[in-house]
Amino acid sequence: MTSRKGNLMGVRRDVKVVDATVRDGGLCNNFEFTDEFVRELYKTNIKSGVDYMEFGYKASRALFDEKKFGKWKFCREEDIRGIVGENVSDMKISVMADVGRCDYKTDFLPKSESVIDMVRVACYVHQIPAAVEMIEHLHDLGYETCCNIMAVSQANMNQMEEALEMVCDSSVDVVYLVDSYGSLYPENASALARTYLAAAEKAGKKVGFHGHNNQNLAFANTIETMSYGISYLDATAQGMGRGAGNCAMELLLGFLKNPKYNLYSLLIFIEKYMLPLREQGITWGFDLQYMFTGQLNRHPREAIQFTAENRKDYCEFYKSLLDNF
Amino acid sequence: MTSRKGNLMGVRRDVKVVDATVRDGGLCNNFEFTDEFVRELYKTNIKSGVDYMEFGYKASRALFDEKKFGKWKFCREEDIRGIVGENVSDMKISVMADVGRCDYKTDFLPKSESVIDMVRVACYVHQIPAAVEMIEHLHDLGYETCCNIMAVSQANMNQMEEALEMVCDSSVDVVYLVDSYGSLYPENASALARTYLAAAEKAGKKVGFHGHNNQNLAFANTIETMSYGISYLDATAQGMGRGAGNCAMELLLGFLKNPKYNLYSLLIFIEKYMLPLREQGITWGFDLQYMFTGQLNRHPREAIQFTAENRKDYCEFYKSLLDNF
Numbered sequence: 005m006t007s008r009k010g011n012l013m014g015v016r017r018d019v020k021v022v023d024a025t026v027r028d029g030g031l032c033n034n035f036e037f038t039d040e041f042v043r044e045l046y047k048t049n050i051k052s053g054v055d056y057m058e059f060g061y062k063a064s065r066a067l068f069d070e071k072k073f074g075k076w077k078f079c080r081e082e083d084i085r086g087i088v089g090e091n092v093s094d095m096k097i098s099v100m101a102d103v104g105r106c107d108y109k110t111d112f113l114p115k116s117e118s119v120i121d122m123v124r125v126a127c128y129v130h131q132i133p134a135a136v137e138m139i140e141h142l143h144d145l146g147y148e149t150c151c152n153i154m155a156v157s158q159a160n161m162n163q164m165e166e167a168l169e170m171v172c173d174s175s176v177d178v179v180y181l182v183d184s185y186g187s188l189y190p191e192n193a194s195a196l197a198r199t200y201l202a203a204a205e206k207a208g209k210k211v212g213f214h215g216h217n218n219q220n221l222a223f224a225n226t227i228e229t230m231s232y233g234i235s236y237l238d239a240t241a242q243g244m245g246r247g248a249g250n251c252a253m254e255l256l257l258g259f260l261k262n263p264k265y266n267l268y269s270l271l272i273f274i275e276k277y278m279l280p281l282r283e284q285g286i287t288w289g290f291d292l293q294y295m296f297t298g299q300l301n302r303h304p305r306e307a308i309q310f311t312a313e314n315r316k317d318y319c320e321f322y323k324s325l326l327d328n329f
Numbered sequence: 330m331t332s333r334k335g336n337l338m339g340v341r342r343d344v345k346v347v348d349a350t351v352r353d354g355g356l357c358n359n360f361e362f363t364d365e366f367v368r369e370l371y372k373t374n375i376k377s378g379v380d381y382m383e384f385g386y387k388a389s390r391a392l393f394d395e396k397k398f399g400k401w402k403f404c405r406e407e408d409i410r411g412i413v414g415e416n417v418s419d420m421k422i423s424v425m426a427d428v429g430r431c432d433y434k435t436d437f438l439p440k441s442e443s444v445i446d447m448v449r450v451a452c453y454v455h456q457i458p459a460a461v462e463m464i465e466h467l468h469d470l471g472y473e474t475c476c477n478i479m480a481v482s483q484a485n486m487n488q489m490e491e492a493l494e495m496v497c498d499s500s501v502d503v504v505y506l507v508d509s510y511g512s513l514y515p516e517n518a519s520a521l522a523r524t525y526l527a528a529a530e531k532a533g534k535k536v537g538f539h540g541h542n543n544q545n546l547a548f549a550n551t552i553e554t555m556s557y558g559i560s561y562l563d564a565t566a567q568g569m570g571r572g573a574g575n576c577a578m579e580l581l582l583g584f585l586k587n588p589k590y591n592l593y594s595l596l597i598f599i600e601k602y603m604l605p606l607r608e609q610g611i612t613w614g615f616d617l618q619y620m621f622t623g624q625l626n627r628h629p630r631e632a633i634q635f636t637a638e639n640r641k642d643y644c645e646f647y648k649s650l651l652d653n654f
Binding site: 185190191217219221223224225228258268299317 | 556596644647
């Protein structure tokens with residue numbers, strides 16, 4: 005068992021905070037953020053000391069109709085530049101691309117012509133070979149790359165270890181442990197983190213964590229896995245993200261002891277831009293229906309439907325989940 | 330370092346779940362629950378497998394005006410019996426009594442004449458001698474006793490260890506680690522838990538945990554401290570409790586693997602009785618103002634005030650907290 009790294013008072017200089025508000029939060033509002041929202045979030049993140057800001061997905065315009073989504077599902081170069089210009093800041097810019105749902109061979113410019121710094125490749129365990137192919141292509145274009153292996157709580161341990169080995173053998177920079185269903189407890193999240201770290205450190209790679217808040221554990225799992233050496237930490241303003249949402253940026257920035265991180269700007273952003281989103285009726289965050297899917301280790305789709313229908317018959321819903329196991 | 334006890338799949342038969350909804354939740358609504366609410370919660374707890382239900386405080390009627398509070402601040406024997414009769418169930422009944430704010434010498438019947446099974450004595454570190462005197466009195470009357478040492482995150486380690494030793498030398502049955510300000514992280518909560526367990530196990534005592542949700546960590550800290558051997562676990566329906574509230578019973582029951590615990594009845598209770606409380610405007614639960622006081626390790630009184638005033642200027646509030654450090 006790898007031991008804990010650092011302590012609760014010290015600064016871990018290897019830590020990188022990744023804001024995924026527009027990307028994961030975009031799943032709550034169809035990526036329809038105003039330019040003002042995204043621009044203010046960009047400024048806020050810079051002032052808060054955030055290390056990476058993820059602008060959204062680089063989804064295939066052949067597979068998805070651009071008229072049906074906000075622009076951050078596609079993250080065209082000119083749209084990002086419309087917000088950041090040449091990005092004359094220390095903060096880096098990332099986008100996510102799903103294996104099988106993007107046109108990575110045509111949609112990414114060489115890094116020298118792009119303001120994007122990092123591309124995060126999201127895949128399921130069975131898509132690792134396709135992910136590795138994407139990673140090599142993007143690495144050759146000059147980007148930093150991550151591999152976000154989703155739904156690991158449903159993969160078996162042998163698959164997981166083989167997948168990790170394949171990813172760590174690639175040119176990837178960061179491998180992400182993703183608790184897609186919010187089903188991990190700190191005890192098994194940290195055990196998985198140690199497995200990831202053992203594989204990654206041998207290959208000179210970093211490890212990241214992306215939590216979901218189905219059991220109110222996104223923040224707990226983030227700091228627990230961090231304590232064992234995970235260094236790329238995803239968070240979103242007010243935890244905005246699909247279903248139960250993610251680790252809240254305000255909890256994370258309040259926890260980290262590095263003085264480069266600070267809360268003030270984020271609080272003002274929350275007052276001015278996040279509270280109005282809620283008032284518009286955009287919903288996310290911990291609730292019983294998401295707790296059930298987290299406890300049962302399954303996709304939140306039925307819980308999202310339950311929420312959309314404004315249902316409150318939790319017990320009936322819970323029974324229906326158990327009926328369809 | 331004591332190692333973890335049990336594992337995530339097994340049953341820990343030493344675990345006792347304590348429902349504190351009426352007691353800690355009473356701090357949100359001045360203990361003004363209807364008899365129907367309390368009776369249905371009592372039935373729900375029995376069906377859910379809960380081990381103890383706490384009915385409220387046994388507060389001094391000389392110090393507090395009975396007209397100004399609901400009856401569960403005083404927990405008269407006849408009021409409890411009005412709900413539970415002779416309590417012909419496996420679930421035990423507890424009440425809390427604060428050192429210096431109760432008349433324990435006159436207000437407790439001998440156990441043989443009472444339906445109360447357990448008295449939880451709440452105190453600060455400097456009140457330990459007074460707590461021990463109460464514990465001995467209540468123990469002699471025939472009650473199970475707990476000592477809930479509050480605000481330990483502000484006590485120094487020497488004080489803590491001396492206090493623990495004194496309590497463990499008494500007739501107390503259970504010593505509680507109480508994260509009053511919701512300032513503990515799983516890593517230091519479990520370190521404190523191991524200190525408590527080391528002292529308690531030597532003396533043949535059990536240890537409990539009572540969390541607050543200021544940093545969304547009440548559940549995480551509960552299961553993390555449990556994993557090291559803490560066995561009395563406090564929770565409340567929907568986490569109802571002062572300020573940010575407590576560990577949510579539904580999260581805890583969904584986590585525990587002992588088949589005696591089940592969620593169904595609690596879900597129905599939540600639908601029928603907890604949602605209406607929220608609709609009536611009774612508020613509790615995680616929010617930024619409580620996160621600040623948790624992060625700063627201080628009493629939530631200013632945050633409760635901020636909530637009562639319906640303020641949303643989080644950044645100004647945060648600055649004012651730092652000004653008054």
